[in-house]
Amino acid sequence: MRKHIYILFILLPLLATAQKSDTVKQKADTVRSKFKPTGIRFGTDLISIGKSQYVKTFTGWEVNADVDIYRYFLAFDYGSWGRNYSTDSANYSNTGRYYRVGVDVNFLTKDPEKNAFFIGMRFGHSKFSEDFVVDLNDPIWGFLHQEYTNSNVKASWLEMTTGIKVKMWKFIWMGYTARYKFALSMSKTDRLIPSDVPGFGRTDKPTTWGFNYQLFFRIPIAKEK
Amino acid sequence: MKRVVWFALFLVVGVSCLDQPDCFRQDLNLIGISFRKMYDGAADTVVLLKVSATSTDSVFYENVYGATFSLPLNYLNTNTTFVIEQLVREYLDGMSQTDTMFLSHSSKAQFVSEDCGERFVVSNLQLLRSTYDSIEVVSATPSNPAHINIKVYRCPRTNIMRMSFRQLYMDKNDTLSRGKLDSRPITSIINTDAVTTPWLQDTTMSAILLPLNPNTNSTTYNFKFDNGDSNSVTFNYHIGTEQIIPKCPTQNLYSQLDTTTNTFKILKISKDSLQDPPVTNVETFRCPTTNEIKVSFKQIRGSSKVTDTLHITSLTTDYLGDSSVVSADTSAITLPLNPDATTTKYTFNVTGETTSPLTLQLKYTTTTYVFHSVCGTQTIFTELAIDDANTSFYSANMIALLPDVRFPSVTNIEITRK
Numbered sequence: 001m002r003k004h005i006y007i008l009f010i011l012l013p014l015l016a017t018a019q020k021s022d023t024v025k026q027k028a029d030t031v032r033s034k035f036k037p038t039g040i041r042f043g044t045d046l047i048s049i050g051k052s053q054y055v056k057t058f059t060g061w062e063v064n065a066d067v068d069i070y071r072y073f074l075a076f077d078y079g080s081w082g083r084n085y086s087t088d089s090a091n092y093s094n095t096g097r098y099y100r101v102g103v104d105v106n107f108l109t110k111d112p113e114k115n116a117f118f119i120g121m122r123f124g125h126s127k128f129s130e131d132f133v134v135d136l137n138d139p140i141w142g143f144l145h146q147e148y149t150n151s152n153v154k155a156s157w158l159e160m161t162t163g164i165k166v167k168m169w170k171f172i173w174m175g176y177t178a179r180y181k182f183a184l185s186m187s188k189t190d191r192l193i194p195s196d197v198p199g200f201g202r203t204d205k206p207t208t209w210g211f212n213y214q215l216f217f218r219i220p221i222a223k224e225k
Numbered sequence: 226m227k228r229v230v231w232f233a234l235f236l237v238v239g240v241s242c243l244d245q246p247d248c249f250r251q252d253l254n255l256i257g258i259s260f261r262k263m264y265d266g267a268a269d270t271v272v273l274l275k276v277s278a279t280s281t282d283s284v285f286y287e288n289v290y291g292a293t294f295s296l297p298l299n300y301l302n303t304n305t306t307f308v309i310e311q312l313v314r315e316y317l318d319g320m321s322q323t324d325t326m327f328l329s330h331s332s333k334a335q336f337v338s339e340d341c342g343e344r345f346v347v348s349n350l351q352l353l354r355s356t357y358d359s360i361e362v363v364s365a366t367p368s369n370p371a372h373i374n375i376k377v378y379r380c381p382r383t384n385i386m387r388m389s390f391r392q393l394y395m396d397k398n399d400t401l402s403r404g405k406l407d408s409r410p411i412t413s414i415i416n417t418d419a420v421t422t423p424w425l426q427d428t429t430m431s432a433i434l435l436p437l438n439p440n441t442n443s444t445t446y447n448f449k450f451d452n453g454d455s456n457s458v459t460f461n462y463h464i465g466t467e468q469i470i471p472k473c474p475t476q477n478l479y480s481q482l483d484t485t486t487n488t489f490k491i492l493k494i495s496k497d498s499l500q501d502p503p504v505t506n507v508e509t510f511r512c513p514t515t516n517e518i519k520v521s522f523k524q525i526r527g528s529s530k531v532t533d534t535l536h537i538t539s540l541t542t543d544y545l546g547d548s549s550v551v552s553a554d555t556s557a558i559t560l561p562l563n564p565d566a567t568t569t570k571y572t573f574n575v576t577g578e579t580t581s582p583l584t585l586q587l588k589y590t591t592t593t594y595v596f597h598s599v600c601g602t603q604t605i606f607t608e609l610a611i612d613d614a615n616t617s618f619y620s621a622n623m624i625a626l627l628p629d630v631r632f633p634s635v636t637n638i639e640i641t642r643k
Contacts, residue, residue, distance in 0.1 A: 090336060132343070139283075141302070191332075191333055195336040
């Protein structure tokens with residue numbers, strides 16, 4: 001199943017391109033110039049920054065970049081994510097880095113301000129460590145004080161994304177991205193089952209949602225036609 | 226400004242989508258144990274006197290019966306040893322048998338959320354050893370709620386016989402038909418080896434399981450039924466020994482089942498050897514009752530006929546004399562006919578009737594017939610009619626519905642009050 005999803009992920013932009021093949025042949029020169037990147041956007045996720053400030057159990061940041069190739073955006077995200085929870089009987093913390101790469105298809109191709117309404121896919125990968133200290137008194141089996149650790153756990157997953165990017169002022173764009181995350185796989189662990197994967201989220205359910213609210217700066221690299 | 230509002234809206238939507246932890250699962254450390262019979266693999270109801278584990282003072286079960294039980298594994302360790310004390314009834318006396326089950330497993334911890342804390346997932350269940358005759362792990366994955374992980378099989382119980390009660394009918398079958406199962410209200414069944422402790426008491430059953438004494442070649446049971454009948458039967462049998470199943474020790478085999486003394490009118494040995502699960506070894510039969518009729522009471526209300534309830538304080542028949550009903554509200558009553566005469570008179574005392582006592586006299590013709598050879602010649606009643614001259618019971622409204630007496634009894638007479 002996952003193989004099919006990867007193939008779909010690769011073919012999606014090609015399929016969209018195939019519909020326009022006749023036009024491409026007739027106006028080859030024009031299209032060739034269309035496929036030249038016109039700018040690179042660098043941005044960051046404001047939600048991660050906000051959560052790091054105001055949610056005491058979370059620390060993290062995420063930076064984003066995309067480059068336009070005609071109606072497609074090659075997208076790259078890189079971030080850091082750490083959780084720290086305390087309960088009466090346990091202390092849990094994790095920390096790790098993650099990245100996402102993928103392609104978005106823009107449906108606002110004729111917008112002169114380079115605004116975008118897009119749908120896309122991502123491949124996500126994370127490497128993280130966890131510490132879990134349990135100090136409990138089970139009514140049947142008695143006391144337990146145990147420290148569990150996972151080091152350098154690797155996880156990967158897929159995402160379907162959608163969102164918008166809107167020009168606010170000169171070189172500044174803002175946007176949001178909603179992510180439907182699925183097909184999580186993790187490397188084997190010994191005595192601790194991962195609870196939270198940086199970049200993905202909680203592991204108790206096979207799918208999860210994510211949301212980014214992003215601020216971008218666009219650097220033009222070619223003259224727009 | 227419009228763009229700011231636009232983004233603020235999406236921000237609210239986005240924040241609402243953030244992961245909100247909830248208590249999604251509990252510890253996955255429960256195993257299910259199913260007790261089964263080795264003979265056929267069917268579920269076996271057992272009495273567990275006490276179930277505990279060696280590493281805790283907790284008692285999981287005490288004096289419970291059932292065929293499946295769930296038990297928690299020690300998720301803080303890689304081993305759990307259960308001690309299971311079970312009631313075993315070889316003959317009449319219950320004795321306890323204690324077995325142990327040594328299990329190994331692995332356990333993983335997982336943080337769930339700030340609200341729910343942690344959970345433990347136990348897996349890779351293995352049986353290290355056990356004192357049971359036969360036991361197997363059918364699933365190595367504990368769960369919550371539990372499903373069956375372990376099956377425990379017991380050796381056959383070879384000394385239990387089955388006896389059923391059956392009722393014959395007026396079906397004009399000259400050979401012994403088997404009739405139908407007869408649920409009989411039982412006052413007590415007493416084994417003469419334990420007269421102070423009834424084997425069964427105050428129950429209604431159509432078939433019973435009776436253990437045979439493994440130390441002698443005969444066992445006697447005394448029966449008392451709710452209708453006043455008392456019967457006694459002594460079973461004789463031969464005891465051999467054999468290793469029936471390789472995993473079980475040498476066991477007694479009971480065969481050549483017969484009776485020496487028996488006060489049941491009809492008793493038939495249908496299978497003279499015992500097996501587990503028990504099959505019917507002995508059948509007792511009751512002959513059909515041929516002299517009972519049913520009388521129902523009705524009254525006219527408007528244009529329809531509805532059930533009438535009479536409060537009868539006493540009812541006597543001219544040939545039995547004794548009052549058979551004392552103070553009862555009834556809408557139908559079963560009455561016996563005198564087989565040695567051609568009329569039977571009944572006298573009713575009914576509360577609220579100005580002419581009480583009321584009389585009902587029936588006349589009929591008697592002949593004899595052999596329905597079942599084992600029941601002998603029985604009297605049958607035909608041409609049933611009301612003798613108006615000797616009846617004061619709403620005589621103008623009596624209707625003879627059926628002129629023949631049948632069994633099971635059907636309504637022959639309907640008395641209608643205006």
